[in-house]
Amino acid sequence: MTIFETPRFSLPLLAAGQAHKELFHNEALLLLDFLVHPVVQAIVDDPQILVPEAGQCWLVGPSAVAEWSGKDKQIAGWSSGGWHFIKPQETMKIMVLEAQQLAIYKNDAWQFVDGVNAPTGGEKIDQEARSAIDSILEILRIVAILPRIP
Secondary structure: OOOOEOOOOOOEOOOOOOOOHHHHHHHHHHHHHHHOOOEEOOEEOOHHHOOOOOOOEEEEOOOOOHHHOOOOOOEEEEEOOEEEEEOOOOOOEEEEOOOOEEEEEEOOEEEEOOOOOOOOOOOOOOHHHHHHHHHHHHHHHHOOOOOOOO
16 A cells, blocks of 8 residues: 655655645645744643644643643644644754753653853963853854753
């Protein structure tokens, strides 16, 4: 039997002679829209507490209920047609807006990137080296590789 979906993200594929191809094509585009530069609002277990807008996504928490039950660790995206779920792939990265942190999917779990503190103290202080390190850290925070430390 032929499988009509992509192997990594289960995007629907078209088949010769298939009826209503536009539905499958639109579903694939919708899932791609969620996947390109993935951003989630927060980690949530209960979708019933949300008032989602089209295009918004959430990371399904470990104690998911209702229509999210059994979808833990997946990205849940909302559209006018309801919820769509995306299974994460190893090394996939997402930005979690509520936490203002980058999360990476590794070893079957979402792992948050910890902040890195600028150097302080020490017996001998090299101001030029510290200035360079501070510049590097700031650039990594601007491009959202490292979170900001409050």
